[in-house]
Amino acid sequence: DTGVSQDPRHKITKRGQNVTFRCDPISEHNRLYWYRQTLGQGPEFLTYFQNEAQLETSRLLSDRFSAERPKGSFSTLEIQRTEQGDSAMYLCASSTRLSGANVLTFGAGSRLTVL
Amino acid sequence: GNSVTQMEGPVTLSEEAFLTINCTYTATGYPSLFWYVQYPGEGLQLLLKATKADDKGSNKGFEATYRKETTSFHLEKGSVQVSDSAVYFCALILFSGGYNKLIFGAGTRLAVHP
Numbered sequence: 001d002t003g004v005s006q007d008p009r010h011k012i013t014k015r016g017q018n019v020t021f022r023c024d025p026i027s028e029h030n031r032l033y034w035y036r037q038t039l040g041q042g043p044e045f046l047t048y049f050q051n052e053a054q055l056e057t058s059r060l061l062s063d064r065f066s067a068e069r070p071k072g073s074f075s076t077l078e079i080q081r082t083e084q085g086d087s088a089m090y091l092c093a094s095s096t097r098l099s100g101a102n103v104l105t106f107g108a109g110s111r112l113t114v115l
Numbered sequence: 116g117n118s119v120t121q122m123e124g125p126v127t128l129s130e131e132a133f134l135t136i137n138c139t140y141t142a143t144g145y146p147s148l149f150w151y152v153q154y155p156g157e158g159l160q161l162l163l164k165a166t167k168a169d170d171k172g173s174n175k176g177f178e179a180t181y182r183k184e185t186t187s188f189h190l191e192k193g194s195v196q197v198s199d200s201a202v203y204f205c206a207l208i209l210f211s212g213g214y215n216k217l218i219f220g221a222g223t224r225l226a227v228h229p
Contacts, residue, residue, distance in 0.1 A: 004158070033217075040221065041221050042119070042206070042219030042221050042222050043159070043217075043219050045216055056216075091158065093217075095215070103161055104215075105161075106151075106160070108156070108157055108158040
């Protein structure tokens with residue numbers, strides 16, 4: 001078990017470009033979450049998957065954001081036409097009811113800088 | 116709404132000093148409460164948790180007691196070390212539509228000097 005992996009760790013892009021982040025959860029975890037953390041703030045919930053189904057999305061997530069988890073394993077978060085306000089750390093977490101659904105295991109995050 | 120409020124940082128202490136980081140919450144129902152820690156360059160790690168009133172969570176010398184009457188979950192440690200320098204997040208979890216959603220405070224940065 002290597003924990004939750006996120007890739008890339010850092011991404012610098014120009015405004016207007018598209019970016020995609022990948023999250024590989026702990027293999028037996030069926031629940032996957034995306035959070036966004038801006039400087040000096042706590043993480044904010046973006047979206048949640050149970051297996052391949054996306055069950056909730058925050059109002060924070062504009063229509064430029066899309067997340068997928070096609071086979072119920074890894075997930076991707078895509079941001080289209082990036083804006084400077086999208087600069088943040090994007091965190092992925094996973095959990096499972098069997099090992100204590102209240103405990104989320106977080107990845108190290110993907111830091112996005114939009115110039 | 117549901118929210119978590121933490122004391123603002125940074126908190127700067129000398130090694131072996133006593134630490135308190137205040138956390139209060141507002142929630143409908145009966146949430147579970149957590150402290151997560153984020154070391155430089157690393158992801159959030161669960162430090163401790165409490166699932167019901169008067170529960171005390173503890174780990175690595177840190178403690179926090181779930182106080183329903185004051186809606187608080189203050190983090191304490193009797194003697195901090197330089198290696199405790201990190202950002203600490205208080206959080207609550209609510210069951211929403213059959214799953215769990217973590218709500219975080221803004222975080223409190225702790226700097227411990229030798």
